[in-house]
Amino acid sequence: MAIIRCEILGSLEKRSSSILLNAVCGFHYFTFPSKVGSTLPYAWVGNSGKQCPQVCAYPFAVPGYMGGGGPGSLKPPNGDVGIDGMISVIGHELAELASNPLVNAWYAASDPIAPTEIGDLCEGLYGSGGGGGYIGNVMKDGSGQTFNMHGVNGRKFLVQWIWSPVLKACAGPNALD
Numbered sequence: 001m002a003i004i005r006c007e008i009l010g011s012l013e014k015r016s017s018s019i020l021l022n023a024v025c026g027f028h029y030f031t032f033p034s035k036v037g038s039t040l041p042y043a044w045v046g047n048s049g050k051q052c053p054q055v056c057a058y059p060f061a062v063p064g065y066m067g068g069g070g071p072g073s074l075k076p077p078n079g080d081v082g083i084d085g086m087i088s089v090i091g092h093e094l095a096e097l098a099s100n101p102l103v104n105a106w107y108a109a110s111d112p113i114a115p116t117e118i119g120d121l122c123e124g125l126y127g128s129g130g131g132g133g134y135i136g137n138v139m140k141d142g143s144g145q146t147f148n149m150h151g152v153n154g155r156k157f158l159v160q161w162i163w164s165p166v167l168k169a170c171a172g173p174n175a176l177d
């Protein structure tokens with residue numbers, strides 16, 4: 001589950017009263033036998049380009065407070081902030097669905113109802129050395145598009161890391177150690 005508090009500033013006149021929303025980039029749950037006849041784990045992923053892109057399409061869109069002085073947003077590997085953002089959210093939810101399909105296997109943090117899961121523990125991490133707002137070491141192609149894994153037909157993707165219970169650390173593609 002990735003329920004993230006997303007701050008969306010209103011117009012200049014309303015800037016003093018910023019609107020706080022609970023933006024959901026994606027979530028996973030399961031169907032109820034009493035409703036549909038079976039228990040089927042499922043995941044939902046929203047359009048990262050339309051809802052809260054600075055959270056759901058991070059690091060291809062970055063929050064305003066990170067714009068000045070920071071590295072700014074990265075070039076998405078397929079040239080689409082929304083779709084490239086969704087790919088990472090899909091990976092996040094698939095990993096959590098596989099490791100906690102009925103949302104009763106385990107949880108980190110303190111809330112079993114909104115459990116912190118293996119994707120949540122590594123949000124914002126995409127490579128070795130990341131942390132504290134730095135996404136970690138990622139690859140760049142000739143046109144500056146960033147990625148950490150290769151797909152078929154020359155496709156490239158940038159996906160967030162997930163928690164490894166074996167390594168007891170966040171882990172993922174393009175790890176340097």
Ligand SMILES: [Zn+2]
Nearest residue numbers: 001002119120
């Ligand atoms: Zn999650």
